[in-house]
Amino acid sequence: xxxxxxxxxxxxxxxxxxxxxxxxxxxxxxxxxxxxxxxxxxxxxxxxxxxxxxxxxxxxxxxxxxxxxxxxxxxxxxxxxxxxxxxxxxxxxxxxxxxxxxxxxxxxxxxxxxxxxxxxxxxxxxxxxxxxxxxxxxxxxxxxxxxxxxxxxxxxxxxxxxxxxxxxxxxxxxxxxxxxxxxxxxxxxxxxxxxxxxxxxxxxxxxxxxxxxxxxxxxxxxxxxxxxxxxxxxxxxxxxxxxxxxxxxxxxxxxxxxxxxxxxxxxxxxxxxxxxxxxxxxxxxxxxxxxxxxxxxxxxxxxxxxxxxxxxxxxxxxxxxxxxxxxxxxxxxxxxxxxxxxxxxx
Amino acid sequence: xxxxxxxxxxxxxxxxxxxxxxxxxxxxxxxxxxxxxxxxxxxxxxxxxxxxxxxxxxxxxxxxxxxxxxxxxxxxxxxxxxxxxxxxxxxxxxxxxxxxxxxxxxxxxxxxxxxxxxxxxxxxxxxxxxxxxxxxxxxxxxxxxxxxxxxxxxxxxxxxxxxxxxxxxxxxxxxxxxxxxxxxxxxxxxxxxxxxxxxxxxxxxxxxxxxxxxxxxxxxxxxxxxxxxxxxxxxxxxxxxxxxxxxxxxxxxxxxxxxxxxxxxxxxxxxxxxxxxxxxxxxxxxxxxxxxxxxxxxxxxxxxxxxxxxxxxxxxxxxxxxxxxxxxxxxxxxxxxxxxxxxxxxxxxxxxxx
Numbered sequence: 060x061x062x063x064x065x066x067x068x069x070x071x072x073x074x075x076x077x078x079x080x081x082x083x084x085x086x087x088x089x090x091x092x093x094x095x096x097x098x099x100x101x102x103x104x105x106x107x108x109x110x111x112x113x114x115x116x117x118x119x120x121x122x123x124x125x126x127x128x129x130x131x132x133x134x135x136x137x138x139x140x141x142x143x144x145x146x147x148x149x150x151x152x153x154x155x156x157x158x159x160x161x162x163x164x165x166x167x168x169x170x171x172x173x174x175x176x177x178x179x180x181x182x183x184x185x186x187x188x189x190x191x192x193x194x195x196x197x198x199x200x201x202x203x204x205x206x207x208x209x210x211x212x213x214x215x216x217x218x219x220x221x222x223x224x225x226x227x228x229x230x231x232x233x234x235x236x237x238x239x240x241x242x243x244x245x246x247x248x249x250x251x252x253x254x255x256x257x258x259x260x261x262x263x264x265x266x267x268x269x270x271x272x273x274x275x276x277x278x279x280x281x282x283x284x285x286x287x288x289x290x291x292x293x294x295x296x297x298x299x300x301x302x303x304x305x306x307x308x309x310x311x312x313x314x315x316x317x318x319x320x321x322x323x324x325x326x327x328x329x330x331x332x333x334x335x336x337x338x339x340x341x342x343x344x345x346x347x348x349x350x351x352x353x354x355x356x357x358x359x360x361x362x363x364x365x366x367x368x369x370x371x372x373x374x375x376x377x378x379x380x381x382x383x384x385x386x387x388x389x390x391x392x393x394x395x396x397x398x399x400x401x402x403x404x405x
Numbered sequence: 406x407x408x409x410x411x412x413x414x415x416x417x418x419x420x421x422x423x424x425x426x427x428x429x430x431x432x433x434x435x436x437x438x439x440x441x442x443x444x445x446x447x448x449x450x451x452x453x454x455x456x457x458x459x460x461x462x463x464x465x466x467x468x469x470x471x472x473x474x475x476x477x478x479x480x481x482x483x484x485x486x487x488x489x490x491x492x493x494x495x496x497x498x499x500x501x502x503x504x505x506x507x508x509x510x511x512x513x514x515x516x517x518x519x520x521x522x523x524x525x526x527x528x529x530x531x532x533x534x535x536x537x538x539x540x541x542x543x544x545x546x547x548x549x550x551x552x553x554x555x556x557x558x559x560x561x562x563x564x565x566x567x568x569x570x571x572x573x574x575x576x577x578x579x580x581x582x583x584x585x586x587x588x589x590x591x592x593x594x595x596x597x598x599x600x601x602x603x604x605x606x607x608x609x610x611x612x613x614x615x616x617x618x619x620x621x622x623x624x625x626x627x628x629x630x631x632x633x634x635x636x637x638x639x640x641x642x643x644x645x646x647x648x649x650x651x652x653x654x655x656x657x658x659x660x661x662x663x664x665x666x667x668x669x670x671x672x673x674x675x676x677x678x679x680x681x682x683x684x685x686x687x688x689x690x691x692x693x694x695x696x697x698x699x700x701x702x703x704x705x706x707x708x709x710x711x712x713x714x715x716x717x718x719x720x721x722x723x724x725x726x727x728x729x730x731x732x733x734x735x736x737x738x739x740x741x742x743x744x745x746x747x748x749x750x751x752x753x754x755x756x757x758x759x
Contacts, residue, residue: 109726135722144683147464148718150600154460165575177600189575236575265568267577267679 099159100133101126101344102152104145106164109138114296114317115336119163119186122340129341130348146170153178159347161340165189165237175200182352184343186336187237190356202356203339207237208244208402209393210332210366211292213386214314215248217330217368218290219256220382221312226257228283230302232270232295234262236403241294241316241332243404251398252385259283263298276301284309290329292316303327312377321373329377331369338364362394414751418697425743426709429735436731440724447720447728454719455712461719463591463601467673469704469711470603471496471665473610475689476707477617478530478661480698484621485630485654486637491537491552492662493686494559495530499663501563502529503670504677505571507582518585522671523609523664530663531656533559538655542648548655556686564679571677578678588671604672610707613661614700630654662686688714691733695740709736 103123105116120136127134135157139148145167152160153174158181162171165187175183175197188202196202218227229245231238246258261279263269276298280291284305291306292314293299299316303324306313313324315331339359346352359365370383392398434444455461475492482489503526513521537551571579588605592598621627629650632640641647669681688710695709696702710733717729 137718137721138726139718139721144718146602147715148721150460151718166577168576174600191575266564268564 099348100135100155100157101159101161101347102134102155102157103136103161103340104148104152104163104167105136105138106166107139110136115186115334116163118318118334118336119161119340122337123161123344125337126341126344130344132344132348146174149174149183150177153181153183158182159184159344159352161186161343163336171200172197182347182354184340186339188356196355198354200354201343201352203343204356204358205334205336205339205365206240206358206360206400206402207294207332207334207366208240208247208400209361210334210368211241211244211294212248212251212393212398212400213361213368213390214292214330214332215245215250215258216252216386216389217378217382218245218292218312218314219249219253220385221329221378222253222256222288222290224287224289225253225255226259226287226289228259228261228280228288228291230276230279230283230291230293230295230299231260231262232264232298233267234265234269238262238294239404240402241292243401245292246404247401248389251389257287259286259288263295270296270298272298273301273304277305280305280313281309284311290314292332294332315369319369319371321369325373326377328374330374333367333369335359335365335367360393361390410754414747414754417750418747421743421747422695422740425739426736429732429739432739433728433732433735436728437724440728442724447723450720450723451716455716459595459597460599460601461715463595463598463603464715465708465712466591466607467601467603467668467711468714469707470607470610470668470672471685472688472692472707472710473704474613474665474668475662475686476692476696476703477610477613477700478658478665479689480693480696480700480703481617481621481630481654481661482658483634483693483698485633485651487541487651487655487658488549489534489537489552489655489658489662490549490687490690491534491555491659492665492689493682493684494552494556495533495659495662496665496682496686497559497563498533499526499529499660500666500670500681501566501677502526502532502663503666504579504582504675507586507670507675508580511583511585513583513585515585518583519588519671522582522586523667526663526666526670527660528663529666530659530661532659533663534655534659538652538659541655542652563677567677567679577680578674578676581675582670586671587675588667590672602673604668606668606672609664609667611704613664614704617700626650626653662689665689691737694744695737697744 101123103119110116110120123134137148137151139145149160149162149170160181160183162185167185168189171183171185179199182199184201184203186203190202227249229242231242242260249256249258261283263272263275263279276295280302283291289311291302293302294316303313306327307324312329313327315328317334319331319333321328370378393400437444437447455465475496478492479489503522506525507522533555537548537555540546540551541548567579573580591603592601621630629645632643632645633647633650637647665685670677692703692706692710696706713729713733717726
């Protein structure tokens, strides 16, 4: 009796699982086969955050997706876990038919160097590559850097021209040189237009956790608001969501980072300092296809449209036109080199 | 021809386990269909990328190496009724000790350095297991709670040490260990493995399996462990010093998990990096369960989970990585349920005999 019932269950299992499997075998085709493999192709390896972070990784993805549409080339991407998988993911793509491979984030630096050495005929690009002055960048590696300090300078000026209390704040994520660039530019921009403005600084921590701790972000923001700040800029990943919450609670302004964060707290996001990871990825793919791809370091600043600030119909009522006029002037001065923006505060 | 009972049980074990894995892949196909991809394409790519590709094979070995060690550590605990789920923390502390010794005593020649670093990894794990072990035998504090708390402390402590004292600028890792602590990679001998960090710690893992088997089945100490695992009060009546044996077993269990760090630190990156353990300590629990606490079963289970872990990257271009995680979970569920069925069957077999 037992065995009989058992085998019947097994039959149901077979018919319900295997049949659709076989039918689907005839109609579905794998994405890998859609393209002609002799054409150049590009691959991208995401950072730990992966797709859907509404920031860095998604921006990179948008860039490569646009390149796929415009240039009609196949693309693929991999979302590795932490640690040892990054190198393996890069190799996975490099040993396939992909000619250009992106690593998204500074943690890829070592792995890109290693893999690029083993695949001299392939091109690699690393976003936020950590340049080590004692080592040379391999010739087939493009180190993409952003002048975050230039964009931060402009939002610092906006903040210092908007504040009514003459005090503004900055909330950083992890206390590292990459984030110090944001802080240094922001402070310089604020003091350039308003030398009497007080700039309050806070960091959420010293580990990667500091980029995903909204509670800490809110705490830091509330303490700065307590000291009089009425505009707060954050460069802290999802920790910044806490800063936005504090801004909403206390009816002050916050400034977003990396991508346009207006939607996170409509009405309270004064502007966002945007980093055009998508543009850098798109341009790199274009150069690779043109044959003009060159290894080495490349910085994307205001002049290259690599960084900027948001001013559109969402926030045009929040920022006075004369402030924008002033900020546009500053932008021109930075581009022609009249203003040198510091990129470190130490 | 009449098969011996042990051999019969062995065959049943293998057959049922393989059937369970097959079943989990069939159920997994449903989830793949949910994301609108053909499961056959995915499974073929998985097979191709792991079994038909020397790099994939080497990656599987690389991923399996630390899983064997944490799996052994956890299985050793299970044998004596110790539920040591602190392997992750023990591995992290072992890893830090290993790397720290490697760059602090940089002048030592290889024949001293290699044993020193391996010993450091072992003792780091022992140290981290010592706290819950002592708490268990002295106060009866349950190790499930204490070891899991020790995991958090280990991660926070090592992150703190790296961030404030040992990190290189713009990185989250320490400096490199001395060259003398580097262990050779397999691709130096097998050129087809080129690029894979699979390294000789694999042989250490296999040697540990043999040692485990010898310890459990061929020594009086192993007999004591098994006796405690089967029936603690009977063991005590039989004159076994339970507390001492449990303490000892717990410490060795931690040490084995600590050794798992050598694969990454001495064989691959040669530095300690935040997050290097990648959940290997937790996956070791699944490896011990699927491997039925048997050292050779553990090798098999570690290879299986190592292959799936590398497989995540192989098929990631087709499906989200969550699919492979679902597959891993299904394998665990099916194999463990199947094990229970086998146990019932064996019990019936024994009843029939008597």
